[in-house]
Amino acid sequence: MKEQLRQIEETASAAISSCTDLRALDELRVKFLGKKGELTAILKQMGKLSAEERPVMGQLANEVRGKLESMISEKSAALQEAAKAAKIAAESLDVTMPGKRPAMGRLHPLQIVENEIKEIFLGMGFSVADGPEVEYDYYNFEALNLPPNHPARDTQDTFYITENILLRTQTSSVQVHVMENQKPPIRVISPGRVYRSDAVDATHSPLFHQIEGLVVDKGITMADLKGTLELLMQRLYGDDCKIRLRPHHFPFTEPSAEVDVMCFNCHGEGCRVCKGEGYIELLGAGMVHPKVLEGCGIDSSVYSGFAFGLGLERIVMRRYNISDMRLLFENDMRFLEQFR
Ligand code: PHE
Numbered sequence: 001m002k003e004q005l006r007q008i009e010e011t012a013s014a015a016i017s018s019c020t021d022l023r024a025l026d027e028l029r030v031k032f033l034g035k036k037g038e039l040t041a042i043l044k045q046m047g048k049l050s051a052e053e054r055p056v057m058g059q060l061a062n063e064v065r066g067k068l069e070s071m072i073s074e075k076s077a078a079l080q081e082a083a084k085a086a087k088i089a090a091e092s093l094d095v096t097m098p099g100k101r102p103a104m105g106r107l108h109p110l111q112i113v114e115n116e117i118k119e120i121f122l123g124m125g126f127s128v129a130d131g132p133e134v135e136y137d138y139y140n141f142e143a144l145n146l147p148p149n150h151p152a153r154d155t156q157d158t159f160y161i162t163e164n165i166l167l168r169t170q171t172s173s174v175q176v177h178v179m180e181n182q183k184p185p186i187r188v189i190s191p192g193r194v195y196r197s198d199a200v201d202a203t204h205s206p207l208f209h210q211i212e213g214l215v216v217d218k219g220i221t222m223a224d225l226k227g228t229l230e231l232l233m234q235r236l237y238g239d240d241c242k243i244r245l246r247p248h249h250f251p252f253t254e255p256s257a258e259v260d261v262m263c264f265n266c267h268g269e270g271c272r273v274c275k276g277e278g279y280i281e282l283l284g285a286g287m288v289h290p291k292v293l294e295g296c297g298i299d300s301s302v303y304s305g306f307a308f309g310l311g312l313e314r315i316v317m318r319r320y321n322i323s324d325m326r327l328l329f330e331n332d333m334r335f336l337e338q339f340r
Contacts, residue, residue: 001042001049001057008038009064016071022079029072039065109339110209110328113316114191117211120235121189124228126213129188131174133195137164139173144252145291152251157197159206167195171212172252172309175288178214179296184303185217191312202324209312216288216298216305222255225285225306233261233282236315242268244279253286253307264318280318283310 012032019025032038043061046054107115118128131139137148146152156169174190190212198204215224226245233241241264245257260279262268268278285308290300313325320339322328327335 001045002060004042005039005057005060005064008032008042009067012038012068013071016068016075019075020079022076022083025072025075025079032068033065033072039068106337106340108328108336109316109320109322110312112339113319114209114211114312116236117232117312117315118189118191120232121213124187124231126187126189129174129178129190131168131171131177131190131192133168133193134161135166135168135173137166139176140166140168140170143176143292143295144172145289145295146251150251152249158195159197169196170194170309171210172307174212175214175252175292175307176296179216179293179298184298184305185215186305187215187217189213200326202326205313205325205329207329208325210309211312213308213310214288214305215307216293216303218303220287220304220306222287222306225257225287225308228306229259229283229285229308236319237261237264240267245285248284248286250284250286252289252292253284254289256284256286259283259285259308282314282318283308285309 012028015028016025019028030037034040039061046057046061049057122128140158141150141153142148158169159167161167171190171192171194174188174192178186178188178190191209193207194210195207198206200206213228215228222245226243230241230243233243240262242262244260244262246260248256248258250256259282260277261282263271263274263278263280265271265273266278270276270278274280285306288305288307293300293303293305313328316322316328317325
């Protein structure tokens with residue numbers, strides 16, 4: 001019997017030592033120490049032993065049991081520890097691996113410059129007004145002193161929804177909305193999309209952007225107009241920037257002017273960029289026509305005002321030295337990614 005016990009101890013020890021997973025370890029425990037296990041089977045034969053032998057064998061059997069039990073629990077702890085370590089290793093992140101950079105969006109150059117111009121005017125106490133792009137003929141033309149069949153309509157041919165409703169050709173339509181709804185003093189700018197049925201080329205697009213400005217108050221003069229625009233251009237192009245007003249005609253302003261800005265390239269000397277002029281035409285402006293004021297219910301013997309409309313594309317193209325307007329609308333990322 002002693003031999004059998006030693007035999008069990010030996011094989012069990014060897015099996016436990018070389019065991020590599022918890023399930024198999026549990027099977028070993030059942031096989032050797034369980035109710036129907038090998039050790040129990042031997043103990044059942046104790047009855048056959050003599051009275052002297054019994055306690056000796058009992059003690060030996062208990063020693064073997066105790067030894068195997070502690071071997072199993074040590075092995076079990078070791079296997080659990082190893083399993084945990086393996087799990088941690090499998091789930092660990094290598095934080096030193098190079099990451100995937102998300103593609104960062106950025107503002108369109110038209111939006112960058114529009115925001116900048118808005119900021120400049122907000123600083124001068126203007127607010128921003130919005131108006132519809134699908135507009136009544138009345139607001140786009142008639143209220144601006146352009147009655148049906150007026151020849152100046154020819155230069156602003158547009159897309160008609162009905163005979164009476166069209167895509168606005170100028171942000172000047174917002175002037176009328178603002179003056180209908182607001183009493184002077186008025187100081188607003190209105191940026192937005194405008195439409196004309198022009199063919200696409202390097203300097204034309206059937207869709208482009210304007211920023212309208214309107215100031216109405218007592219005692220507003222052409223000097224206020226010039227000062228405001230000069231400040232705008234100095235903020236945009238530098239403190240030494242000068243502007244020049246040339247007489248012009250718009251039906252809704254009187255007097256009217258075209259405003260040129262000193263050439264950014266030659267500073268007024270005359271060069272290829274400005275075609276020898278020293279100045280570059282940038283926007284239209286003038287004193288709001290009394291007929292327009294009166295049409296909106298504003299007394300033109302008390303109030304006067306100035307208005308201007310500038311083309312955003314032109315300003316952006318000058319700013320970034322872009323030679324073809326189509327680049328602004330093609331949405332080629334290689335082009336757009338250059339601007340911040
Ligand atoms: N709306 C005019 C245009 O598109 C520009 C302008 C605006 C002129 C305001 C005078 C006053 O040509």
